Amino acid sequence: xQVFKATLAYDGTDYAGFQRQSNARSVQQVLEEALVPIEGxxxxxxxxxxxxxxxxxxxQVASFSLTSAIDPSELLGALNAVLPEDVxxxxxxxxxxxxxxxxxxxxxxxxxxxxxxxxxSPFERRYALHISRSINLQQxxxxxxxxxxxxxxxxxxxxxxxxxxxxxxxxxxxxxxxPLEGGGRLLIYEIxxxxxxKYMVRNIVGTLIEVAxxxxxxxxxxxxxxxxxxxxxxxxxxxxGLYLVRVDYDTAxxxxxx
Amino acid sequence: xQVFKATLAYDGTDYAGFQRQSNARSVQQVLEEALVPIEGxxxxxxxxxxxxxxxxxxxQVASFSLTSAIDPSELLGALNAVLPEDVxxxxxxxxxxxxxxxxxxxxxxxxxxxxxxxxxSPFERRYALHISRSINLQQxxxxxxxxxxxxxxxxxxxxxxxxxxxxxxxxxxxxxxxPLEGGGRLLIYEIxxxxxxKYMVRNIVGTLIEVAxxxxxxxxxxxxxxxxxxxxxxxxxxxxGLYLVRVDYDTAxxxxxx
Numbered sequence: 132x133q134v135f136k137a138t139l140a141y142d143g144t145d146y147a148g149f150q151r152q153s154n155a156r157s158v159q160q161v162l163e164e165a166l167v168p169i170e171g172x173x174x175x176x177x178x179x180x181x182x183x184x185x186x187x188x189x190x191q192v193a194s195f196s197l198t199s200a201i202d203p204s205e206l207l208g209a210l211n212a213v214l215p216e217d218v219x220x221x222x223x224x225x226x227x228x229x230x231x232x233x234x235x236x237x238x239x240x241x242x243x244x245x246x247x248x249x250x251x252s253p254f255e256r257r258y259a260l261h262i263s264r265s266i267n268l269q270q271x272x273x274x275x276x277x278x279x280x281x282x283x284x285x286x287x288x289x290x291x292x293x294x295x296x297x298x299x300x301x302x303x304x305x306x307x308x309x310p311l312e313g314g315g316r317l318l319i320y321e322i323x324x325x326x327x328x329k330y331m332v333r334n335i336v337g338t339l340i341e342v343a344x345x346x347x348x349x350x351x352x353x354x355x356x357x358x359x360x361x362x363x364x365x366x367x368x369x370x371x372g373l374y375l376v377r378v379d380y381d382t383a384x385x386x387x388x389x
Numbered sequence: 390x391q392v393f394k395a396t397l398a399y400d401g402t403d404y405a406g407f408q409r410q411s412n413a414r415s416v417q418q419v420l421e422e423a424l425v426p427i428e429g430x431x432x433x434x435x436x437x438x439x440x441x442x443x444x445x446x447x448x449q450v451a452s453f454s455l456t457s458a459i460d461p462s463e464l465l466g467a468l469n470a471v472l473p474e475d476v477x478x479x480x481x482x483x484x485x486x487x488x489x490x491x492x493x494x495x496x497x498x499x500x501x502x503x504x505x506x507x508x509x510s511p512f513e514r515r516y517a518l519h520i521s522r523s524i525n526l527q528q529x530x531x532x533x534x535x536x537x538x539x540x541x542x543x544x545x546x547x548x549x550x551x552x553x554x555x556x557x558x559x560x561x562x563x564x565x566x567x568p569l570e571g572g573g574r575l576l577i578y579e580i581x582x583x584x585x586x587k588y589m590v591r592n593i594v595g596t597l598i599e600v601a602x603x604x605x606x607x608x609x610x611x612x613x614x615x616x617x618x619x620x621x622x623x624x625x626x627x628x629x630g631l632y633l634v635r636v637d638y639d640t641a642x643x644x645x646x647x
Contacts, residue, residue, distance in 0.1 A: 140510055140511050140512075140571070141511055142511040142512055142514075187512070189510075189570070189571065190571070207508075211508060216511065216514050217511045217514070218511060219508050219509065219510065219511050220508065221507075221508050221571060249479075250465075250469060250477050250478065250479050251477065252398055252447075252477065253398050253399055253400040253474065253475045253476060253477050254398075254400055254445070254516060256400075256474050256475070258512060312447070313398070313447065313448070313479060
């Protein structure tokens, strides 16, 4: 068996997330279906991050094993030829035996996009959250920076989350802005870390928007983290502004070309 | 009657162009339908440019007259509340009596986007032409520059075009590039002029792509223009890369607030 590592981009609009669901179309499903004719049998694909329903990916990573000795570049072409247009394989490479896109992942980067203008561009309606009111970016920046470091993020975990520990390390949590051609600006949140809890990024963004609106103090993050109560944080921001940007792995791992 | 000037953006993917068609949905139709409840009767909308089926707009301009004394800002809100999400009104203002979005237009800017990378981003599949092969941008720039000035553009007019004169003035014809996050680059063509013939921009782009591929010399544009034969030029580039960016009017015209 040869292990493969594939990097994917997808428009999550029409998917119930990455992970296979019994009653709705998932990215995992279309990917596994695309692999069947290549492998001549069932293939199970593991994704680095689950991504919720409607969430997009610029650099999701998936791993799978094939008995077929196909060349990675050929595999990329064969997959893109049969996959729906809203899922694209950007890269395929051989991976070491034992490589698992989920468990071998060292860190991930997510991005959240807010279209801050009077009227949202029709080209962004599926790809950014629209906020027409004035936003205090400085206050959002201040609050976001307070999330960097190792913290217990239980406050930002969806109710019903069930993990061993809710302590995670966030290595970067920052906002950037870009002026828009037609007026207004695009606000871009980037958060990088070793792991993320269920709905964590969207719950953080929903809370930071309350800071931007003056409904919550930019200095209140340490106290909010300490509360460990989901009810103390803001609402879950809508999925269509969120992107899984990148997943990083140890580059030291030897790659087998057997 | 009060004359209004509205600036629109639309995702042209699901429209048979701006102009009303008997058998397909057009932007004009959805705009006129949105105006009916506001006016309490039929309204005819005139667009600055027709835009072909599948072509997008960032700043199309439309004019229409209403008997209703509605405030422009209120009208903007009322229209966006009922229009489909892929058509947005970006601005509404009063215009002078006699203002006509089409006949009062002094110049227009169009843009054509090419996604030049191995695999197209799923987020750009409806919004840029995908070319995976290597492109000689310098040669496209040289050929594009030769189109600036007053020329007879009959070579680039769709067969069956029926206008008084095919002489037009192009004030700008240039390519820009932007690196893409995932590798590759976005090639952006901008052309500004006093008027455009049917399919002219797409026929120019189809021809410039042949220059980029080395199938046509970058110095061949003067001769090609002189031929006045559509058959000598390249194919019509696909509509989904094209945008009507802006329409300019004389700012000196007095605006009536009657």
